[in-house]
Amino acid sequence: MTKKDNGISFNLVSRQKFQDLSSEEKLRFILKEVKKGRILVLEYGLTPTEQTSLIENTMKEIEQDTFIGVEMEGYGEDTPTFLQKLFGMGKRPRMTMIGPADLVKTVRKDDNMIQTKIIPGRGAK
Amino acid sequence: MGWFGKSSLSSIIQRVFGKKHAKIGIYGPPNVGKTTLANRILRDWTGDIMGSVSEIPHETRRAKWKKDVKIENGNSSLTMDIVDTPGIATKVDYKEFMNTYGLSREESRRRAKEATEGVIESIKWLEGIDGVVLVMDSTQDPFTQVNVTILGNLEARNLPVLIAANKIDEDDSSPATLKSAFPQHPVVPISALTGYNTENLYSTMVKHFSKKRRKKRR
Numbered sequence: 086m087t088k089k090d091n092g093i094s095f096n097l098v099s100r101q102k103f104q105d106l107s108s109e110e111k112l113r114f115i116l117k118e119v120k121k122g123r124i125l126v127l128e129y130g131l132t133p134t135e136q137t138s139l140i141e142n143t144m145k146e147i148e149q150d151t152f153i154g155v156e157m158e159g160y161g162e163d164t165p166t167f168l169q170k171l172f173g174m175g176k177r178p179r180m181t182m183i184g185p186a187d188l189v190k191t192v193r194k195d196d197n198m199i200q201t202k203i204i205p206g207r208g209a210k
Numbered sequence: 211m212g213w214f215g216k217s218s219l220s221s222i223i224q225r226v227f228g229k230k231h232a233k234i235g236i237y238g239p240p241n242v243g244k245t246t247l248a249n250r251i252l253r254d255w256t257g258d259i260m261g262s263v264s265e266i267p268h269e270t271r272r273a274k275w276k277k278d279v280k281i282e283n284g285n286s287s288l289t290m291d292i293v294d295t296p297g298i299a300t301k302v303d304y305k306e307f308m309n310t311y312g313l314s315r316e317e318s319r320r321r322a323k324e325a326t327e328g329v330i331e332s333i334k335w336l337e338g339i340d341g342v343v344l345v346m347d348s349t350q351d352p353f354t355q356v357n358v359t360i361l362g363n364l365e366a367r368n369l370p371v372l373i374a375a376n377k378i379d380e381d382d383s384s385p386a387t388l389k390s391a392f393p394q395h396p397v398v399p400i401s402a403l404t405g406y407n408t409e410n411l412y413s414t415m416v417k418h419f420s421k422k423r424r425k426k427r428r
Contacts, residue, residue, distance in 0.1 A: 133362025140300055140359065141333045144326040147302060149319055154301025157355050162362065186301035194353045 093124065093188070093203060100129035108135050112142055119185050120152055130159045130181030139183075154186040158199045232419045233291040235335055238345035239356045240267035240297030240325075243376040247345055247402035248274075248294035254408065255279050260294045266311045268325035270296050273335055283416035290419070295335055296328025298356050336363065341370040341419040343411075348375040348383040348399065352391040361392065372418050374411060375399040 096118060103111055112135065118125055131139060136157070143155050159181030182189075182199060193200040236244045248260035261274050275293040304322035307313040313321065342364055346352055364371045373392055375385035378399045385399035396418055398411045 133359055133366050136355075136359040137333055137336070137363045140298065140356075141330055143300060144302070144329045147322075147326050149304050149322060153303040154299070157300055159355070159358075161358060186303070191355075194351065196353075 094122065095124050095126065098125055098127045103127065103129050108132075108138065111135065112139050115139065115183055116142060116146055116155075119155055119183060120146065122185055122188060124182065124184035124189055127159075127181045127183070130178035132162070132176075132178050135178075152185070155183055156186045156189045156191060156201070157181065157183045158191050158194055158201065160196075160199075230287075230420070231289045231291075232340040233293065233338065234341050234343060234415070234419060235293045235295055235339040236343045236345060237295055237332065237336075237360055238297060239347075239354060240299055241265070242297070242345045242347040242350075243402045244297065244345045245270050245294055247343070247374060247376065247400070248276075248292060250402045250405060250408055251281075251292060251412075252276055252279065254405075254412075255281055260292070266307065266313070266321075268297060268299075268302070268321060268328065270294060271321070271324040271328040272296065273328075273331050281412050281416055283413040286416055286420065288416045288420050290415075293335055293339065295332040296325070298329050298332050298360060299325070300355065302326050302329070336367075339369070341372070343372050343374050343415070344395075345374045345376050345402075346388055347377050348385045348388055349377050349380050352388045361395070365394075370418055370421065371395050372411075372414055373397040374402070376402050379404050379406060 106114065111131065115125060116139070139155070139157070146152060147154055160179040162176035162178055164176055182201060188204055189201055190204055191199065191201050236248050238244050245261050245263045249263070252258045252260055256276065256279055258276065260276060261270055263269060273293055273295050275291055277291045278289055279292050280287055280289045302322045302325045304318040307318035307321050308315060342360075344357070344360060344364075346357060361371060373388060373395050375383075375388045375397050377383055378385055379401035385397065389397045396414055398407065398414050400407045400411050402408070
């Protein structure tokens, strides 16, 4: 992982940005950013299938001394209402946080809040 | 292609009458007791065991399976191919094996490398299974991303899932938390270590995995 700047970088990624990308492009984008030491907050998260692929791709990219994997937390998918189903809308992914596992750690998660912390001594190099 | 188009006769019979044979994967994060449960199932129904267990995470780094394990429940039964899969994780840090479990640097790095390959193998196995026993540690927070991701993936495929709330022999276990966290799936509290309530698990497996349902193809 390379960190060009001092400090920790949080990138808030809009729904529109991801709408234009294929699943493969999204995963490539996420891993590239996370390997640079950036923490991403996705407005519109990944589907469970994409999350599974992200885990698989992460395992392929692990480099033992520089990249140990990702920390990922998000809320379950939104279930569409009856009307939305009528108009063909399926389940929608919700906000998701993804960051380098050596930098960010989930402290607690429930239905309403995801609490994370930056691991002391990391990031601000 | 005959009368039944692309569907085989056996798959049509299964859709109508339910399953008599199913490939069942035992999934979950590392160190929740997947192999302990696989060993318990095999010991109870075949007299065999699946693999070694350890308190060090990622002890199982290759999927192991046992074919034709017949589990009975009163007058009904289900023959299963049981697949014990490596724990699924989003990160693998070899330093954890050194610092927490005292393994040598070389052993830790080897274990970490094999663990990453194991996670990939587990995910690949998801493609070919008919149902999942998702093992969760009832002493831990159930809302981990790995649990949520596996469940979401299986729901998207319409695969039947049974949650084994393991380690209820431990003082701080809370199977009720798991039940309230995942009300859409059957949750069976068990101790794979002592065998407590595994009879209930077996009867639920036979009932739940025998049901007729249409698997979504991805």
